[in-house]
Amino acid sequence: MTKMMKTTKTSSVLLALSALAALARSDPPRCEPGDELLGRCRATAREKPKCTDIVLGYCDDMSYSKTVLPNLLDQRSREEVEMGTEYLLLSVLHSLLNGECSPDLRMLGCSVVVPRCERDRPVKPCRTTCEDVRRSCAHAFEGISMAWPYFLDCDRFFVSDEEGCYDPLEGLRARQEVALASISPEEPSTIIQFIYHSNAQMINMLKKTAAQCSHISQTYSIGRSFEGKDLLVIEFSDNPGQHDLLEPEVKYVANMHGNEVLGRQLLIYLAQYLCSEYQLGNERIQSLINSTRIHILTSMNPDGYELAAAEVEDSNDPDSEQGPTFNGWTSGRANAQNIDLNRNFPDLTSIVYSRRRSRRYRSDHIPIPDSYWFGKVAPETYAVMKWIRSIPFVISASLHGGELVVSYPFDLSKHPQEEKMFSPTPDEQVFKLLARTYADAHASMADNDTDRCGAFFSSKGGIINGAQWYSFPGGMSDFNYLHTNCFEITVELGCDKFPAEEELYIEWQRNKESLLSFMESVHRGIKGIVKDKHGKGIKGARVSVRGIWHDITAAEDGDYWRLLAPGIHIVSAHAPGYRRLTKKVRLPARMQQAGRVDFVLEEELQEPGMEDFGPQMMDTYERFDPYNQFERYTLTELGQNGEERHEKPWWWSYFIQAGNAAPTWLLRNE
Numbered sequence: 001m002t003k004m005m006k007t008t009k010t011s012s013v014l015l016a017l018s019a020l021a022a023l024a025r026s027d028p029p030r031c032e033p034g035d036e037l038l039g040r041c042r043a044t045a046r047e048k049p050k051c052t053d054i055v056l057g058y059c060d061d062m063s064y065s066k067t068v069l070p071n072l073l074d075q076r077s078r079e080e081v082e083m084g085t086e087y088l089l090l091s092v093l094h095s096l097l098n099g100e101c102s103p104d105l106r107m108l109g110c111s112v113v114v115p116r117c118e119r120d121r122p123v124k125p126c127r128t129t130c131e132d133v134r135r136s137c138a139h140a141f142e143g144i145s146m147a148w149p150y151f152l153d154c155d156r157f158f159v160s161d162e163e164g165c166y167d168p169l170e171g172l173r174a175r176q177e178v179a180l181a182s183i184s185p186e187e188p189s190t191i192i193q194f195i196y197h198s199n200a201q202m203i204n205m206l207k208k209t210a211a212q213c214s215h216i217s218q219t220y221s222i223g224r225s226f227e228g229k230d231l232l233v234i235e236f237s238d239n240p241g242q243h244d245l246l247e248p249e250v251k252y253v254a255n256m257h258g259n260e261v262l263g264r265q266l267l268i269y270l271a272q273y274l275c276s277e278y279q280l281g282n283e284r285i286q287s288l289i290n291s292t293r294i295h296i297l298t299s300m301n302p303d304g305y306e307l308a309a310a311e312v313e314d315s316n317d318p319d320s321e322q323g324p325t326f327n328g329w330t331s332g333r334a335n336a337q338n339i340d341l342n343r344n345f346p347d348l349t350s351i352v353y354s355r356r357r358s359r360r361y362r363s364d365h366i367p368i369p370d371s372y373w374f375g376k377v378a379p380e381t382y383a384v385m386k387w388i389r390s391i392p393f394v395i396s397a398s399l400h401g402g403e404l405v406v407s408y409p410f411d412l413s414k415h416p417q418e419e420k421m422f423s424p425t426p427d428e429q430v431f432k433l434l435a436r437t438y439a440d441a442h443a444s445m446a447d448n449d450t451d452r453c454g455a456f457f458s459s460k461g462g463i464i465n466g467a468q469w470y471s472f473p474g475g476m477s478d479f480n481y482l483h484t485n486c487f488e489i490t491v492e493l494g495c496d497k498f499p500a501e502e503e504l505y506i507e508w509q510r511n512k513e514s515l516l517s518f519m520e521s522v523h524r525g526i527k528g529i530v531k532d533k534h535g536k537g538i539k540g541a542r543v544s545v546r547g548i549w550h551d552i553t554a555a556e557d558g559d560y561w562r563l564l565a566p567g568i569h570i571v572s573a574h575a576p577g578y579r580r581l582t583k584k585v586r587l588p589a590r591m592q593q594a595g596r597v598d599f600v601l602e603e604e605l606q607e608p609g610m611e612d613f614g615p616q617m618m619d620t621y622e623r624f625d626p627y628n629q630f631e632r633y634t635l636t637e638l639g640q641n642g643e644e645r646h647e648k649p650w651w652w653s654y655f656i657q658a659g660n661a662a663p664t665w666l667l668r669n670e
Contacts, residue, residue, distance in 0.1 A: 051117035056081065058091050059110035061103070063171030068117035072124070072157050075113075085655055085663045086151050087113055096144060096651055100208070101137035104169060108133050109149070111168035112157045126165035130154035133169075135214055139207030142668075143200060145649045150665045190276035192269050194504040196261070198309070199229055199302045205268055206234045206298065213275035216240060216289055222297070223383025226336040229302040231383050234271050236278075237293040244293065246529070246559050248522045248594075249391055251295040251486075252515075253384070254399040256341050256476065258304015259332035260497045262507055263399025267298040269508050270515055288519060295391070300380055301335050308332025312498055335378050342398075343472060344381040345479040346372045349412040352482060363426055364550045366482045367620040373627055382625070384476070388484050389624065392555040394563065395434060395522045396488035398476055401497035403453045404445055404462070406435040407490045411466035411475040423467035425481060426550040429565040434489050434521060435463035441517040443510040453495035466490065485552040487563060525564035526585060528598040530554045530573045538575050538601060546570035561594065573599035 051066040055078060070076045073086060081087055090109045094102045111125035131154050141148055151157060159165045167173075197205055210217040218240040221230045235241075243249065252270070254263030274294070277285040288294075299305055311331045334340050348366040355361045368385075388396075408431035414423040425431060439445040439462035446462040466477065480488040491514075499507065530541035537558020542551045545562065546569070554560045554573075562571070566589040574580035578601035585597055648667075655663050 048120075049122070050120045054114050056087070056110075056114055058087070058106060059114045061171070062107060062110055062114070062116075062168065063174075064116045066117040067114035068120065068122045072112045072115050072122060073151055081113055084113070085661065086149070088655065089149060089663075089666075092654060096146075096654075097137075097140045100140040101133070103172065104133050105137055105152075107168055107172060108152060112151050116166055116168075124157065124159040124163070124165055125168040127154050127158040127160055129167050129169055130158045136211050139204060139211045142207055143204035144651060145668055146651065146666050147668045190273050190280065192272050192508070194265075194269070194501070194508065196265065196309070196501055196504075197268055199299070199306060202264070202268060202298055202302075203230060203232055206232055206271060209271050209275045210234055213278060216278055217271075217275060222387040223379060225301070225303045226379050227303045231297065231300065231302070231380065233295050233297045233387075235293065235295050236271075236274050236289050238290045243392065243555065245557055246527055247291065247293055248394040248527070248561050249293045249295065250519050250522050251297065251388075251391075251393050251396045252399065253297045253300055253396065253476070255299040255301055255305055256398060257333045257400060257497075258301040258306070258335070259308035260399075260401035260493075261305060261308065262401050262493045262497070262499055262504075263491070264299050264305065265504055266399065266493070266508060266511055266515065267296050270512075271296055271298070273512070284516070288516070292519060292522060294519060295393075297384075297387075300384065301341060303336035304332040304334060306332075308498060335380055337376070337378055339376060339378045339381075341378055341380055342476055343474040344376075344378050345385070345474050345476050346483070347412070347473040347478075348482040349410050349478045350473060353412075353414055361549070362551075363482060365484070365553065365621055367623065368483070370623070370626060373625055385479075386624070388480060388486060392561075393480075393484065393486040394561045395518070396480055396486050397438065397518055398488060398490050400490060400492050401494060403492035404494050405460070405469070405492050406439045406445070406463045407466040407469055407477075407492070408432070408435045408463070409466060409475075409477050409481050409488075411471065411478050411490075412473045413467040413471035419471050420468055421471070422465050423471075424465060426548045427481075427487065427563070428465075430487060430525075430563045431489065432463065433524070433565055434487060434518070434563075436461075437521045438489065438491055438514045438518045439463050441514040445514075481550075485561070522561070522563075523592070523594050525562050525587065525594055526569075526571065526597045527559070527561045527594040528596055529558045530560060530575070530599045530601065531558050532578070532601060532603070538578070541573055541575040541578075541599075541601070543599075544572050544574070546572075566591065571597060573601060575601060577603060577605075579604040 049068050049070065051068055054060055054062065054065055054067045069078070069081075071081060073084065075081045075084055086109065090106050090113065093105050093109075097105075108125070108130060115122040115124065117123070130152065134148065134152070134154060138148060206219050210219045213236075216238060217234060217236050219232055219234050221232050223231050225231060237244070237247070252267055254267045255261060274285055274289065278289055308331055346368045348368075351366055351369070352361075352363050409425050410423040412423065413419060413421040415421050436446075442462070466475070475490075477488040477490050480486040493507070493511065496503070530538045530543065532538060537556075538554060539556050539558060541554040541558065541560070543554065543560050543562050544551045545564065552560060552562055564585075564587055566587045569585045569587065570582060571585050572580050572582040581599050581601055583597060583599070585595065587595060655666075
């Protein structure tokens, strides 16, 4: 399907390029700067610049009618402009970028190629306009692996208001205002196109969304899949890019199993919804984003998704059991190495079970055993582990498919011979609250009359302890809880792992409130700062709750978040070299925000062996990949002489076939 689309796109673009190329066969070679001195070409006589009519078809809708030659690129004739790669690019941008940023990009380029002329002198366009367009459209170039064109360099070809610039998009904006005025006013709402997205379309959509809401959003990569695809996260925050003191961090992860795709689509829609609703003034969304840092990994297994999507695409028989409904009980579940990512994390649960009779038993911040690194660790697993160690996440949800239920840790049974044994964590109450939050807000998950997919949850209200459902080791949720401060649930979104496209809107409606309510539930329990008498935060300080044998640790600046059920709790903070401080906390049932509980610890000489989380254990915890096992996942391919090899992107032939000099400035330096 992708190949057919590219073939069609290539044909249409080549027609335009062929016509433009024909005009230049008799034109002498362009004299590049410096070529005259080297005798490579003969310079033509320079004519005095003068205003002339714009006669270039792709630039005839500018707000002015007169341009000047030579232009800002030192192109001296209409023919030279028409045959320049710059003008060719403007002529095909709409097709290359699938209509994105049209006609803004074309008109911005025209302001350089055919600049406005006044008194036989060019007037440069405004730098602010260029910067606005670049912020909004850079993602589109990234989506097709094309560099930002050199002639749209905002610092080189554009000037400030003080230098007498003009807005090249003023005419376009005037036309848009007239069009908007003719539309009857309605209540603003978010518009989402409920379709499936390929991996490239997904990346493009996330970057486009982040560009549209750059003041509250950004994208970043946590690594790459086995086949080299970006594991891209979109983040929402009132201060994107950094952790704010006392602001809790939330994450969503989807498509861990490549054939379970509904969660992937829901998170793409969620990103669009958060951006749009924030801009539209939705107070609930603004409050959520202003008080919470949200991270969304739409696809943890893009390689598996491609395999699953290809199988669905190839199945044209509606009665076939290879179609969307039955797809992926096998195909695409694992990554490209055939590793099930939800069985690939370190099995820390078994370590906890083996130590539970010990007086020094702990169920938090369990170090990764060195032996784990000598097994087969997927690059996707490796990337996610580094990610969750680097950010102080408080809660998380992993979206799956195949059932309609929310499960929570532990996922591994506490007895090796029991496959369906209730195996709670010390935070059973909190996990049930988190699971209930999602299930109760869902349109049908908590309904006992809802048809299930084979399992029996009628007495559970749509939630279940993972090991009581079925037991397995190496799961991501158990790892989050036992290795970090993060409480993660697993959301099974329904029987159909790859639903038909017409079902996507219905599923969005069923899950939207759950997705929002779950994120809001991070503001539950208590939060605060653990600091010394000088007011400096104590990184790694432990916050303990009496009766719950699971501590959480303070972040870089001493801030912490402790999820708790309503009631009275005895909470203490302690750190090596400081006296333990204890407080009594009462949490009302209807409390809407986390209670603020700060701790100021006094220094104390520590006796050896008295602290159960001393420096030795911390050193062990910090040993991540101590044997550097992941050199084999290096993505750079080297040629025979050690140089990097790069395949030319699919659009490269457009410019080569047109007879122009190779536009190496369009290649990304990666």
